[in-house]
Amino acid sequence: xxxxxKMRKIGFAALAVxxxxxxxxxxxxxxxxxxxxxxxxxxxxxxxxxxxxxxGERGLSALDGVEYDPAIIxxxxxxxxxSQSFLExxxxxxxxxxxxxxxxxxxxxxxxxxxxxxxxxxxxxVMIAFWALETDFGANMGDFATxxxxxxxxxxxxxxxxxxxxxxxxxxxxDRGDLELEDMRGAWAGEIGxxxxxxxxxxxxxxxxxxxxxxxxxxxxxxxxASSAALLVKHGWQANQPWLQEVRVPDDMPWDQADIAIxxxxxxxxxxGVKGKFKADKFPAALLLPMGKDGPAFLAYxxxxxxxxxxxxxxxxxxxAAYLATRIAGAGKLYAGNAExxxxxxxxxxxxxxxxxxxxxxxxxxxxxxxxxxxxxVKDVQxxxxxxxxxxxxxxxxxxxxxx
Numbered sequence: 001x002x003x004x005x006k007m008r009k010i011g012f013a014a015l016a017v018x019x020x021x022x023x024x025x026x027x028x029x030x031x032x033x034x035x036x037x038x039x040x041x042x043x044x045x046x047x048x049x050x051x052x053x054x055x056g057e058r059g060l061s062a063l064d065g066v067e068y069d070p071a072i073i074x075x076x077x078x079x080x081x082x083s084q085s086f087l088e089x090x091x092x093x094x095x096x097x098x099x100x101x102x103x104x105x106x107x108x109x110x111x112x113x114x115x116x117x118x119x120x121x122x123x124x125x126v127m128i129a130f131w132a133l134e135t136d137f138g139a140n141m142g143d144f145a146t147x148x149x150x151x152x153x154x155x156x157x158x159x160x161x162x163x164x165x166x167x168x169x170x171x172x173x174x175d176r177g178d179l180e181l182e183d184m185r186g187a188w189a190g191e192i193g194x195x196x197x198x199x200x201x202x203x204x205x206x207x208x209x210x211x212x213x214x215x216x217x218x219x220x221x222x223x224x225x226a227s228s229a230a231l232l233v234k235h236g237w238q239a240n241q242p243w244l245q246e247v248r249v250p251d252d253m254p255w256d257q258a259d260i261a262i263x264x265x266x267x268x269x270x271x272x273g274v275k276g277k278f279k280a281d282k283f284p285a286a287l288l289l290p291m292g293k294d295g296p297a298f299l300a301y302x303x304x305x306x307x308x309x310x311x312x313x314x315x316x317x318x319x320x321a322a323y324l325a326t327r328i329a330g331a332g333k334l335y336a337g338n339a340e341x342x343x344x345x346x347x348x349x350x351x352x353x354x355x356x357x358x359x360x361x362x363x364x365x366x367x368x369x370x371x372x373x374x375x376x377x378v379k380d381v382q383x384x385x386x387x388x389x390x391x392x393x394x395x396x397x398x399x400x401x402x403x404x
Contacts, residue, residue, distance in 0.1 A: 032157035036068035042155050050168050059175025062147050062184075072144070072152045075188040083368045085343035086290035087336060090320045093133055094327060094334075101137060102128040102328040112222045116209070120229035121239025127195075127225045129325035130311070134196040141194065141218065142187040146170050150190045150199070166190050169199030178206075183218050193217030194224035197231075205231045236306035243303040244322035245285075247276030248335060249293065256379065256389035258287040260305050260315075269299065290319050292392025295337035298323070315370070342395055349374075352393055355401050356381070 033039065047060050084092075106113060106124045113124035135141045147170050153163035170190065173179050179192070186192040190199060197206060197217055206215040209226035217224045229237075249258075250273030257264065257272075263284040270280035274287065278299060288300040298319070308318040323334065344352065346368040353366040353374055361377035370393075379391040387397065 032160045033155055034073075034157055036070070039068040039152075039155050043151065046151075046154070046164070046167070050171055053168050055168060055171045056175045059171035062171055062174050062181060063151065066148050066151045068155065069148055069152045072149050072188050073156055076153065076156070076158065083346040083349065084316065085341075086316050086319055087295065087341070088343070089316050090323060090334065093320050094324045098132045098136075098324065099327050102132055102324075105131075105137060106328065109221060109225075112209075112225060116222075116226045116229050120226070120233050120237075122229035122232050122237055123325075123329070125325045125328040126232070126243065127228050128328050129321050130195050130228055131225070132324060133317070133321050134191075135194055138194045138221075141185075141196075142191070143185050144188045146184040146186055146190055146192060146199070147174075147181075149188055153189065163190070166199050169201075169203050172203055173199055178202075178215050179218070183216070186218075194221065195228045197227065201231065202227075205234060232307045232311065235310035237303055241303050242301045243308065244288075244301065244319070244326055245276060245278055245299045246323070246326070246331065246334065247274050247278070247287075247297050247299050249274055249287070249289070249297045249338070251338065255293055256383060258289045258293070258390055259379070260286045260288055260300055260309075262286055266299065274299075288319065289390050289392065290315060291337065291341045291343065292394065293388055293390040294339040295341045295392070296334055297337070313371070315372070315375075341392075344370075344393060344395065344398060348395070348398060349393075352378075352398050352401070355398075 031038070031042075033042070043063055043066060047063055050063075051060060102125070106128055110124075113127065116127065117123055131137055147167070150163055150167040150170055154160055154167045156163070167190075170184065174181060174184060184192065187196060191197060192199070192202060194217060202215075202217065206217055206227040207223065207230055208215045209222040210220050212220070214220075215223055215227070217227055247269075253272040253274070263286050265282040266278050266285055267280040267282060269285065269287060270278075274297070276299065278285075283301075285299040285301050286305060288298040288304075290296060290298075300322075304318070304322050308322050309315075312318050312321070327333075349368045349370060350366060353363045353368075356363050356374070356377045357366065359381070361380070362373055363377050364371055364373040375391040378393045378397070379389050381401070382389040382391070382397070385400065
């Protein structure tokens with residue numbers, strides 16, 4: 001699955017040092033462009049910069065004959081997956097097939113998942129869920145040539161620095177022999193393998209778990225699963241700790257406390273009327289309401305607020321991945337909430353973000369996605385308006401803002 005927000009993923013220390021390229025140095029290779037004009041000159045200059053970053057002749061040769069691909073730019077401009085609401089997205093992604101197939105694969109590769117959990121402390125269902133969402137268990141790893149795709153995005157003016165370091169990472173992978181060019185095919189934004197690692201994180205984090213001397217996240221399931229676990233540990237995963245747990249919320253409570261940045265002991269959530277299969281103890285958790293007070297509700301633990309959101313900062317994606325993992329682990333079906341929730345459309349979220357920017361709020365990029373900054377701004381306005389501050393904008397909320 002492609003994802004803009006996916007710039008993510010203890011491997012070999014020496015390798016990590018090699019790929020610690022300074023983005024500024026690579027960015028200096030040439031200016032950017034929004035068409036094929038100037039692309040050849042950029043590639044010529046980029047080769048020199050990549051060589052200065054330690055890429056050898058083998059790696060540099062992968063740029064020979066590379067052409068600008070406008071189809072990649074079209075893909076970059078047309079992303080809409082994370083404009084969907086959580087209920088919409090999870091309805092598509094948390095299917096009976098994925099739950100059953102996930103359980104079957106967990107059983108089939110039991111020895112691998114047991115060994116990975118023993119070493120990294122990440123349970124099998126967590127890795128299985130990412131595997132399901134990223135590539136449908138390896139069935140859809142993508143067929144875009146990685147280096148031409150990254151070269152095109154590295155030349156494009158929208159996010160050149162981000163993709164220039166990824167392009168150096170891809171050249172390094174080929175240079176060191178981890179992957180051959182025929183294996184360097186994947187998503188349009190450069191992600192490779194069963195769980196879609198970008199080249200930089202591949203270099204820094206991937207592990208050779210099957211012991212064949214190569215870190216191949218495309219052909220080796222043990223390598224892919226162990227590398228995914230290693231990445232989660234790098235992001236702060238704590239062994240033997242929960243990640244997400246579905247709960248029910250009351251009709252009224254201090255809604256401003258329902259924020260993934262705010263933790264309380266589970267006993268406090270129980271005191272406020274939150275119900276679920278959890279102990280009312282001192283263990284800290286945040287209350288996650290991905291669609292506001294009337295929608296689904298979860299207790300989100302440290303593994304979610306760190307590891308999941310560093311894997312993918314989209315709250316919709318991360319909540320879906322964490323929820324799917326709980327289903328594969330045996331949890332029941334989702335309770336949709338206390339009332340029907342009408343999510344804002346993409347155009348309405350754009351409108352909301354522009355209004356918030358006009359009021360002086362920093363919502364990050366005006367992109368039609370309900371990210372952390374937009375939710376924080378919504379919460380602040382809700383508090384000022386005297387509305388339930390659940391950080392989720394309804395159609396009524398938007399209409400009120402439009403009225404001034």
